[in-house]
Amino acid sequence: xxxxxxxxxxxxxxxxxxxxxxxxxxxxxxxxxxxxxxxxxxxxxxxxxxxxxxxxxxxxxxxxxxxxxxxxxxxxxxxxxxxxxxxxxxxxxxxxxxxxxxxxxxxxxxxxxxxxxxxxxxxxxxxxxxxxxxxxxxxxxxxxxxxxxxx
Amino acid sequence: xxxxxxxxxxxxxxxxxxxxxxxxxxxxxxxxxxxxxxxxxxxxxxxxxxxxxxxxxxxxxxxxxxxxxxxxxxxxxxxxxxxxxxxxxxxxxxxxxxxxxxxxxxxxxxxxxxxxxxxxxxxxxxxxxxxxxxxxxxxxxxxxxxxxxxxxxxxx
Numbered sequence: 001x002x003x004x005x006x007x008x009x010x011x012x013x014x015x016x017x018x019x020x021x022x023x024x025x026x027x028x029x030x031x032x033x034x035x036x037x038x039x040x041x042x043x044x045x046x047x048x049x050x051x052x053x054x055x056x057x058x059x060x061x062x063x064x065x066x067x068x069x070x071x072x073x074x075x076x077x078x079x080x081x082x083x084x085x086x087x088x089x090x091x092x093x094x095x096x097x098x099x100x101x102x103x104x105x106x107x108x109x110x111x112x113x114x115x116x117x118x119x120x121x122x123x124x125x126x127x128x129x130x131x132x133x134x135x136x137x138x139x140x141x142x143x144x145x146x147x148x149x150x151x
Numbered sequence: 152x153x154x155x156x157x158x159x160x161x162x163x164x165x166x167x168x169x170x171x172x173x174x175x176x177x178x179x180x181x182x183x184x185x186x187x188x189x190x191x192x193x194x195x196x197x198x199x200x201x202x203x204x205x206x207x208x209x210x211x212x213x214x215x216x217x218x219x220x221x222x223x224x225x226x227x228x229x230x231x232x233x234x235x236x237x238x239x240x241x242x243x244x245x246x247x248x249x250x251x252x253x254x255x256x257x258x259x260x261x262x263x264x265x266x267x268x269x270x271x272x273x274x275x276x277x278x279x280x281x282x283x284x285x286x287x288x289x290x291x292x293x294x295x296x297x298x299x300x301x302x303x304x305x306x307x
Binding site: 022023024025026027028029049050051052053054055056057060061062063064066067068070071086088089090091092093094095096099 | 171172173174175176177198199200201202203204209210211212213215216217218219220223235237238239240241242243244245248296
């Protein structure tokens, strides 16, 4: 059984954390697994001064927020998908709703449609309470075929 | 507030357009060139930017950050005076994975500015925009808040 399959069958937050720590860019940004709930995974962007894009507000860089939303989508697809490769982004549309303050950000993804080859995903990111969204995104991802290591 | 275009204020030192941005520094972004309405930024390859450790390909979020920042710089280069901007939305299409161990260029063109909104198109590539890694469209709010980098207000 592959690593991703073991994750899906009873993976703990520590197991998902281990996956994130295998991805250099997730480590660099400071992305951690927050909770695993019935509605899926919630991930956390731990604030660091290096993430600032507008030092005068201050606010986290819009590109970092985009990257964080993409991570939320990819992890949820690993969580609910199949196969042993990471899904590949096809497109992503990000709406910036508020400036992200110098504090942690949380995000979760909802898989709108899980096709055989392509998945459609929506993502929301917030600070403080989940109704206080800082950004939302939707996008398409190319799914690895089940059990196939190719691509 | 200066009425001179920001490009004139920074003169030859175009890196000043982004040097105040901590995250641009953190990933090593440099301004390759900037002209009225246009900007070229570069992100150097780095192991810490890798999204897939098996292939060594940088994460899509790095491309998003490069293009978001290049788009913002193109808007600043298009404005007739120094004004704050904020990204409203940004769509990115991924054409092909970036080649490991190669730098990536992000080129953006601010093709329309209204009183409150700026519209931008962009592309990320290694050698030529005809072989895109990703393309982007974005809209920015102009005069979104009161934040202005010091460089944009100097030399008034």
